[in-house]
Amino acid sequence: xxxxxxxxxxxxxxxxxxxxxxxxxxxxxxxxxxxxxxxxxxxxxxxxxxxxxxxxxxxxxxxxxxxxxxxxxxxxxxxxxxxxxxxxxxxxxxxxxxxxxxxxxxxxxxxxxxxxxxxxxxxxxxxxxxxxxxxxxxxxxxxxxxxxxxxxxxxxxxxxxxxxxxxxxxxxxxxxxxxxxxxxxxxxxxxxxxxxxxxxxxxxxxxxxxxxxxxxxxxxxxxxxxxxxxxxxxxxxxxxxxxxxxxxxxxxxxxxxxxxxxxxxxxxxxxxxxxxxxxxxxxxxxxxxxxxxxxxxxxxxxxxxxxxxxxxxxxxxxxxxxxxxxxxxxxxxxxxxxxxxxxxxxxxxxxxxxxxxxxxxxxxxxxxxxxxxxxxxxxxxxxxxxxxxxxxxxxxxxxxxxxxxxxxxxxxxxxxxxxxxxxxxxxxxxxxxxxxxxxxxxxxxxxxxxxxxx
Amino acid sequence: xxxxxxxxxxxxxxxxxxxxxxxxxxxxxxxxxxxxxxxxxxxxxxxxxxxxxxxxxxxxxxxxxxxxxxxxxxxxxxxxxxxxxxxxxxxxxxxxxxxxxxxxxxxxxxxxxxxxxxxxxxxxxxxxxxxxxxxxxxxxxxxxxxxxxxxxxxxxxxxxxxxxxxxxxxxxxxxxxxxxxxxxxxxxxxxxxxxxxxxxxxxxxxxxxxxxxxxxxxxxxxxxxxxxxxxxxxxxxxxxxxxxxxxxxxxxxxxxxxxxxxxxxxxxxxxxxxxxxxxxxxxxxxxxxxxxxxxxxxxxxxxxxxxxxxxxxxxxxxxxxxxxxxxxxxxxxxxxxxxxxxxxxxxxxxxxxxxxxxxxxxxxxxxxxxxxxxxxxxxxxxxxxxxxxxxxxxxxxxxxxxxxxxxxxxxxxxxxxxxxxxxxxxxxxxxxxxxxxxxxxxxxxxxxxxxxxxxxxxxxxxxxxxxxxxxxxxxxxxxxx
Numbered sequence: 001x002x003x004x005x006x007x008x009x010x011x012x013x014x015x016x017x018x019x020x021x022x023x024x025x026x027x028x029x030x031x032x033x034x035x036x037x038x039x040x041x042x043x044x045x046x047x048x049x050x051x052x053x054x055x056x057x058x059x060x061x062x063x064x065x066x067x068x069x070x071x072x073x074x075x076x077x078x079x080x081x082x083x084x085x086x087x088x089x090x091x092x093x094x095x096x097x098x099x100x101x102x103x104x105x106x107x108x109x110x111x112x113x114x115x116x117x118x119x120x121x122x123x124x125x126x127x128x129x130x131x132x133x134x135x136x137x138x139x140x141x142x143x144x145x146x147x148x149x150x151x152x153x154x155x156x157x158x159x160x161x162x163x164x165x166x167x168x169x170x171x172x173x174x175x176x177x178x179x180x181x182x183x184x185x186x187x188x189x190x191x192x193x194x195x196x197x198x199x200x201x202x203x204x205x206x207x208x209x210x211x212x213x214x215x216x217x218x219x220x221x222x223x224x225x226x227x228x229x230x231x232x233x234x235x236x237x238x239x240x241x242x243x244x245x246x247x248x249x250x251x252x253x254x255x256x257x258x259x260x261x262x263x264x265x266x267x268x269x270x271x272x273x274x275x276x277x278x279x280x281x282x283x284x285x286x287x288x289x290x291x292x293x294x295x296x297x298x299x300x301x302x303x304x305x306x307x308x309x310x311x312x313x314x315x316x317x318x319x320x321x322x323x324x325x326x327x328x329x330x331x332x333x334x335x336x337x338x339x340x341x342x343x344x345x346x347x348x349x350x351x352x353x354x355x356x357x358x359x360x361x362x363x364x365x366x367x368x369x370x371x372x373x374x375x376x377x378x379x380x381x382x383x384x385x386x387x388x389x390x391x392x393x394x395x396x397x398x399x400x401x402x403x404x405x406x407x408x409x410x411x412x413x414x415x416x417x418x419x420x421x422x423x424x425x426x427x428x429x430x431x432x433x434x435x436x437x438x439x440x441x442x443x444x445x446x447x448x449x450x451x452x453x454x
Numbered sequence: 455x456x457x458x459x460x461x462x463x464x465x466x467x468x469x470x471x472x473x474x475x476x477x478x479x480x481x482x483x484x485x486x487x488x489x490x491x492x493x494x495x496x497x498x499x500x501x502x503x504x505x506x507x508x509x510x511x512x513x514x515x516x517x518x519x520x521x522x523x524x525x526x527x528x529x530x531x532x533x534x535x536x537x538x539x540x541x542x543x544x545x546x547x548x549x550x551x552x553x554x555x556x557x558x559x560x561x562x563x564x565x566x567x568x569x570x571x572x573x574x575x576x577x578x579x580x581x582x583x584x585x586x587x588x589x590x591x592x593x594x595x596x597x598x599x600x601x602x603x604x605x606x607x608x609x610x611x612x613x614x615x616x617x618x619x620x621x622x623x624x625x626x627x628x629x630x631x632x633x634x635x636x637x638x639x640x641x642x643x644x645x646x647x648x649x650x651x652x653x654x655x656x657x658x659x660x661x662x663x664x665x666x667x668x669x670x671x672x673x674x675x676x677x678x679x680x681x682x683x684x685x686x687x688x689x690x691x692x693x694x695x696x697x698x699x700x701x702x703x704x705x706x707x708x709x710x711x712x713x714x715x716x717x718x719x720x721x722x723x724x725x726x727x728x729x730x731x732x733x734x735x736x737x738x739x740x741x742x743x744x745x746x747x748x749x750x751x752x753x754x755x756x757x758x759x760x761x762x763x764x765x766x767x768x769x770x771x772x773x774x775x776x777x778x779x780x781x782x783x784x785x786x787x788x789x790x791x792x793x794x795x796x797x798x799x800x801x802x803x804x805x806x807x808x809x810x811x812x813x814x815x816x817x818x819x820x821x822x823x824x825x826x827x828x829x830x831x832x833x834x835x836x837x838x839x840x841x842x843x844x845x846x847x848x849x850x851x852x853x854x855x856x857x858x859x860x861x862x863x864x865x866x867x868x869x870x871x872x873x874x875x876x877x878x879x880x881x882x883x884x885x886x887x888x889x890x891x892x893x894x895x896x897x898x899x900x901x902x903x904x905x906x907x908x909x910x911x912x913x914x915x916x917x918x919x920x921x922x923x924x925x926x927x928x929x930x931x932x933x934x935x
Contacts, residue, residue: 279826279829280829
C-alpha cells in the first residue's frame with residue numbers, strides 16, 4: 001500500500017517511522033529539507049520538498065497512484081486544501097487530515113465528498129485528551145482503550161499486593177467474581193510477556209491487560225490491587241492545547257488547577273475555563289506546588305511541550321506527596337526510561353495519534369486498532385465477514401498465532417467474553433490482543449475474505 | 455465646540471418637541487377642558503423658540519462626538535424647562551416655576567416623583583400630559599442609552615455591548631443609528647400598545663389604560679390617581695403592571711436581538727437578566743416574609759409584598775400600599791434594591807444591574823486571589839471576559855455615584871430642615887429615578903423647600919445621564935478649545 005504523508009512534524013515523522021517498519025511504501029512531503037534529510041537517512045522512505053497543498057508538489061510525490069493521503073501539516077487549511085486537490089485531481093481513495101481547530105468540527109456534512117472531501121479527521125490533542133480522561137476515570141490503570149463504541153474496554157494495569165487475586169491462579173477470578181466476566185489478554189512479567197492460562201499465578205508487579213465490558217472494569221481492577229479512591233483533585237502543569245482541552249473537558253467533574261508559565265497564555269486560558277483555577281508560575285516551582293497543596297493532589301499531569309520539564313516536575317510533585325503522577329513524553333527513548341519508576345503513567349502523544357490512524361491502514365475490516373506498551377503490542381477490533389477463516393469456529397479451535405489472544409466478541413449490542421466454546425458468527429466484532437506487532441499479518445490473514453471460496 | 459450648530463440642533467429638537475403638546479391639546483378638546491389655551495400658549499412659545507434657534511443660527515459645521523455631551527444635557531434641560539410651561543401656565547394647577555420644572559423633569563427622566571396632589575380632580579389633559587412626558591422620556595432614554603451614549607463612550611450599554619456574552623455582543627443593533635433608533639422605537643411602541651390593551655382587559659377604562667401604559671413601559675411611576683395603582687385594587691392590573699415593569703427593565707438591545715431573531719432563550723441566557731430576576735425574587739421573598747410575620751399591616755402580604763418589591767426594585771415607583779410605613783428593614787431594603795435598578799439599556803434607573811454584578815464578581819475575584827496568590831482570575835460575565843478598562847470604568851462610576859449621593863444628602867440636610875430618613879430616601883429616589891421615598895417624601899415632594907427641589911432636580915438629571923455626561927460639562931478641560 002502506498003501512503004503519502006504531508007508534513008514531517010512530530011506526528012508526521014512518528015507515523016512514517018511506524019508505518020515504514022510495516023512494509024508500507026511511504027512518501028513524506030515537507031518544506032524543511034533538513035528534517036527530510038534526517039528522516040531519509042534513518043528510514044526507508046521517499047521524501048519530497050515543497051508546499052504540501054500545491055498540485056505539482058503532490059504529483060511529484062506520486063499522488064496520482066497513492067492509496068492513502070495523510071495530511072498532518074501544522075495548518076488546518078493546508079491539510080484541507082491538500083485533500084481537496086488530491087480528490088479533485090488525482091482521485092486518491094482515502095484521505096485523512098489533521099484538523100485541530102474546533103470550529104471546523106461538528107459541522108454536519110461539511111467533510112463529505114461534495115464539499116470538503118476528507119474521509120477521516122484526526123485531532124492528536126483530542127486523542128491525547130481522551131486517553132488521559134479515561135485514565136482519570138479508572139484510578140490505577142496504566143492504559144485504557146475503547147472498543148465497540150465504548151461497550152468494551154481493554155485495561156492495562158499493575159498488580160499490587162493487597163489485590164484479592166494476586167498470588168492466585170487466574171481461574172480463581174471466575175469463582176471470586178462470577179457476575180463480572182473478563183478475560184486476561186496478556187501478562188508482562190519483568191518486561192517479557194507470558195501467555196496467560198487458567199493456572200497462571202498472578203505475581204505482584206505484573207503488568208496485566210484484561211478485556212471486559214465497560215461497566216465491569218472497576219470491579220475487575222479491584223481484583224488486582226486494593227481499591228483506589230476515585231480521583232478528585234487534579235493539577236495540570238502546562239496550559240498548552242492539550243492542557244487546556246483536558247482542563248475544559250474535566251473541570252465539571254474534578255477540581256482542576258492549571259499551572260502555566262506565560263502570563264498571556266494564563267490570561268487566555270483563564271478566560272476559557274469556568275471552574276478550573278489557573279495559576280501563573282513555573283511547573284517546577286516547589287513553593288508554588290506547596291502553596292497549592294500538592295500533597296493532597298490525586299493526580300499531577302505534566303503536559304507541557306518540554307519532556308524534561310514534564311519529567312522533572314512530575315518527579316518533584318511525586319516527592320512532595322502527589323498521589324499519582326502522569327507525564328506527557330514525546331521522545332520514545334524517555335518513555336521506557338521513566339515508566340514504572342517514580343512516574344506512574346507516561347503518555348506519548350505520537351502513540352495516541354498513531355493509534356487513531358492504525359485502523360485505517362490495516363487490511364481487512366478493522367473497526368479500531370490501538371497501540372499498547374509504547375507501540376510494541378497492539379489491540380484490534382476486527383469485523384469477521386461471511387467467509388473469513390474464523391467464522392463458524394469455536395474460539396478454542398481457531399489456530400491463533402503465538403502471542404495473540406481473542407479477548408471478547410461483540411455481537412450487535414451483546415458483549416461476549418471469549419471463552420473457548422464461543423463460536424464466531426458472521427459480522428461479529430472480534431477484539432484481539434497481540435503481544436507483538438509482527439503478528440499483525442497472520443491475524444489479517446485469519447480475517448481475510450479468501451478467493452478460494454468463490 | 456460648535457455652539458452655533460449645537461444651538462441649531464437644540465432648536466430643531468425643541469420644535470419637534472412642541473408638536474407633542476398638540477396631543478394633550480387634543481385631549482383637552484376631547485374632554486372639553488379649559489386647559490386648551492395653556493397648551494396652545496406653551497406650544498406657541500416652544501415652537502417659536504425652536505424655529506427661531508434653528509433658522510437664525512446657520513452653520514455648516516459637523517458635530518463632533520464631544521459636542522454630544524452638551525447636546526444631550528441641553529436636550530434634557532431644554533425639554534425639561536419648556537415642558538414645564540403648560541404646567542406653569544395652567545391656572546387650576548397653580549404650580550410655581552420650580553414645581554413645574556420639577557414635575558416636568560421628573561417626567562422626562564422617568565423618575566415619577568411628584569409635587570402635585572389631588573390628581574383625581576385635575577383636568578384630564580394635564581394628567582395625560584404628565585404621563586406622556588414620561589413616555590417620551592423613556593423613549594429618549596432608550597435611544598440615548600442604546601445609541602448615543604455609547605458614541606460618547608459612556609454608560610452601561612457600551613459596556614454591555616462590548617463585554618456581554620452571546621447575541622448582543624458585537625452588534626451595533628443595525629449598521630446605522632437612525633435605523634437602530636427606529637427599531638427600538640417600534641419595540642417601545644409595540645410594548646406600550648400591548649400594555650395598554652392588557653390594562654384595559656384587566657378592567658381599566660381607556661384613558662387610564664393608555665396613561666398607565668405610558669408610565670409603565672417608561673418605568674416612570676406617574677399615575678392619574680393619588681392612590682397610584684392602589685386605586686384600582688385589582689390583582690389583574692397589578693399583575694399586568696408587574697409583567698411590563700420587568701419586561702421594560704430588560705435591555706432593549708436584548709429585546710431587539712431576541713425579537714428580531716425569534717430566540718426567547720436569549721433572555722434566560724443573559725446574565726444581567728438572570729441577576730435582575732434573582733434580585734427581584736430575593737427581595738420579594740424577604741419583604742413577603744416580613745409582611746407575613748406582621749399580619750396587622752396588610753391583609754394580603756404576598757400580593758402587596760411582591761408588587762411593591764417589583765415596582766420599587768425596577769425603579770418604577772407605582773404603589774399599592776404605603777410601604778414607607780412597613781415594619782423593620784422592608785422600606786430600606788426596597789430602596790437599596792432600587793440602587794441596583796434594572797438592566798443597562800432599559801428605561802430603568804439606578805446603578806444598573808450589570809454594574810452591580812460586575813462589582814460583585816470583582817469582589818469574588820479578590821477573595822479567590824487571596825486563596826491562590828499565583829492564580830489568574832479574569833472577571834467573566836458568562837463566557838466573555840470583562841477587561842480591566844471596563845472594570846475601572848465601573849468602579850469609577852460607582853465611586854462617583856456614591857460621592858454625589860453623599861454630597862447631595864449633606865446639601866439637603868444643610869439647606870433645609872429635614873430628617874435623615876427623608877433626605878436619604880429623597881436623594882436616593884431621585885438619583886435612581888425611582889420616585890417615591892420614605893418619611894416626608896413617601897407620597898409626594900410638595901412639602902419640600904425650593905432649594906431641596908432644585909437639588910433633587912439635579913439628582914434626577916445626574917442619575918438619568920449616567921452622571922459622567924453631566925459631570926464632564928463641569929470640568930474646565932471640556933470647555934478649553
